[in-house]
Amino acid sequence: MTTTTEKLQELDRQHHFHPFTDQGDLNKKGTRIISKADGVYLWDTDGHKMLDGMAGLWCVAVGYGRDELVEAARQQMSELPYYNSFFQCTTPPAIKLAEKLAEVAPDHVNNVFFTGSGSESNDTVLRLVRHYWAVQGQPEKSVIISRKNAYHGSTVAGASLGGMGYMHKQGGLPIPGIEHIDQPYWFEEGGDLTPEEFGLQRAQLLEEKILELGVEKVAAFIGEPLQGAGGVIIPPSTYWPEIQRICDKYGILLIADEVICGFGRTGNWFGSDTFGIKPDFMPIAKGLSSGYLPIGGVMFSDRVAEVLKNEAGEINHGYTYSGHPAAAAVALKNLEIIQDEKLVERVAEDTGPYLQDRWQELLDHPLVGETRGVGLVCALELVKDKTTRERLAPDGKAGGLCRDFCTSNGLVMRATGDIMLISPPLTITRDEIDELIEKAKKSLDDTLKAIEAGALED
Numbered sequence: 001m002t003t004t005t006e007k008l009q010e011l012d013r014q015h016h017f018h019p020f021t022d023q024g025d026l027n028k029k030g031t032r033i034i035s036k037a038d039g040v041y042l043w044d045t046d047g048h049k050m051l052d053g054m055a056g057l058w059c060v061a062v063g064y065g066r067d068e069l070v071e072a073a074r075q076q077m078s079e080l081p082y083y084n085s086f087f088q089c090t091t092p093p094a095i096k097l098a099e100k101l102a103e104v105a106p107d108h109v110n111n112v113f114f115t116g117s118g119s120e121s122n123d124t125v126l127r128l129v130r131h132y133w134a135v136q137g138q139p140e141k142s143v144i145i146s147r148k149n150a151y152h153g154s155t156v157a158g159a160s161l162g163g164m165g166y167m168h169k170q171g172g173l174p175i176p177g178i179e180h181i182d183q184p185y186w187f188e189e190g191g192d193l194t195p196e197e198f199g200l201q202r203a204q205l206l207e208e209k210i211l212e213l214g215v216e217k218v219a220a221f222i223g224e225p226l227q228g229a230g231g232v233i234i235p236p237s238t239y240w241p242e243i244q245r246i247c248d249k250y251g252i253l254l255i256a257d258e259v260i261c262g263f264g265r266t267g268n269w270f271g272s273d274t275f276g277i278k279p280d281f282m283p284i285a286k287g288l289s290s291g292y293l294p295i296g297g298v299m300f301s302d303r304v305a306e307v308l309k310n311e312a313g314e315i316n317h318g319y320t321y322s323g324h325p326a327a328a329a330v331a332l333k334n335l336e337i338i339q340d341e342k343l344v345e346r347v348a349e350d351t352g353p354y355l356q357d358r359w360q361e362l363l364d365h366p367l368v369g370e371t372r373g374v375g376l377v378c379a380l381e382l383v384k385d386k387t388t389r390e391r392l393a394p395d396g397k398a399g400g401l402c403r404d405f406c407t408s409n410g411l412v413m414r415a416t417g418d419i420m421l422i423s424p425p426l427t428i429t430r431d432e433i434d435e436l437i438e439k440a441k442k443s444l445d446d447t448l449k450a451i452e453a454g455a456l457e458d
């Protein structure tokens with residue numbers, strides 16, 4: 001007898017092509033099919049329960065099973081399921097969400113252009129940034145400087161702005177006019193420098209690049225306040241102040257990609273608040289709607305608004321679903337929940353510090369070379385040698401092993417190479433954090449045992 005799971009897996013094999021997946025490899029095993037969720041927990045079609053340490057894909061900020069969000073979508077969809085914001089029209093939820101975003105964003109950021117995702121937000125940023133300079137008589141000021149191992153999405157502009165070499169290999173990327181400097185990843189690339197020395201050095205690469213290209217060619221610098229998909233890389237304390245100084249000195253625009261950091265993840269509304277930067281543009285998505293419906297946006301500063309709203313003429317850019325009323329209604333309710341339940345404050349003062357304390361305990365494990373984190377996002381490095389930071393070989397295999405042990409032990413933890421990542425819902429309780437840590441410890445023990453038994457060797 002075949003189970004529901006086996007039937008679904010077979011159909012999946014036949015018809016469903018997955019993102020970021022080696023389909024041949026997956027089809028040999030079969031997909032895990034997630035069919036139910038509540039709070040911080042997921043269940044698959046075999047009834048296996050897991051604590052979702054990744055909040056979906058960094059997005060389910062308020063947790064699963066929130067009837068308020070379902071009701072907001074239902075109400076809006078029965079009243080007006082769709083209308084656009086083209087042709088001098090819009091809808092009430094789009095307006096109200098824009099107002100709410102201006103309220104929670106840094107003081108100098110009061111405008112938003114809506115998109116359907118983080119990738120679309122970064123495509124939008126690329127065009128708005130270049131248009132900003134072009135309408136001021138500087139069309140040649142068009143190069144955007146980014147970082148290697150940055151993640152800015154998967155569309156043509158998003159993946160080009162991103163610095164993932166393996167993504168650039170497919171589809172003829174990156175597009176012209178984007179430059180990538182080295183990242184502030186001390187554990188991997190810092191050598192004998194202190195983190196502070198290294199952070200400063202990596203920030204100064206921006207100044208070198210500006211001078212090499214000529215400031216008249218450089219439009220903007222883009223960076224995630226902390227690199228998420230690249231491995232929760234938290235820049236040394238010296239990094240962002242120096243980047244801000246350089247952007248100010250040369251008058252280039254600063255784009256903070258807030259798609260992961262936005263809406264409380266780091267213990268402030270935005271990563272820009274946590275790292276003390278003053279961005280001109282902020283792409284947002286993910287936590288904006290807690291993933292209940294797809295929506296993103298590009299927020300921009302008053303300095304940029306001055307030009308885009310008064311001097312730029314018609315913007316020849318927009319999406320059918322820019323400001324989608326049902327998605328906007330859900331996002332608005334989601335932000336109200338974050339405010340009403342004081343989730344940002346809770347991350348800053350209670351669960352954030354608690355998780356960081358407990359996460360640090362994992363550093364005692366023989367496989368762990370570093371633990372790091374801020375707010376409710378953490379990473380650890382699996383290594384062969386704790387003191388020399390020497391990696392396990394082959395690269396990434398231990399990470400995959402550890403991730404699979406986590407899954408069987410009832411914890412969703414992500415692996416980027418040999419870096420293990422968590423970014424749980426902002427609603428996670430102290431008890432659930434304890435459970436997460438216990439499961440992570442057990443999975444690290446299982447990984448070590450497997451390695452000792454030769455699991456990395458074949």
Ligand SMILES: *Cc1c(COP(=O)(O)O)cnc(C)c1O
Binds near residue numbers: 120285
């Ligand atoms: C996920 C992500 C994106 C892309 O968002 P999508 O909604 O997947 O298109 C962009 N930037 C950052 C920093 C992200 O983490």
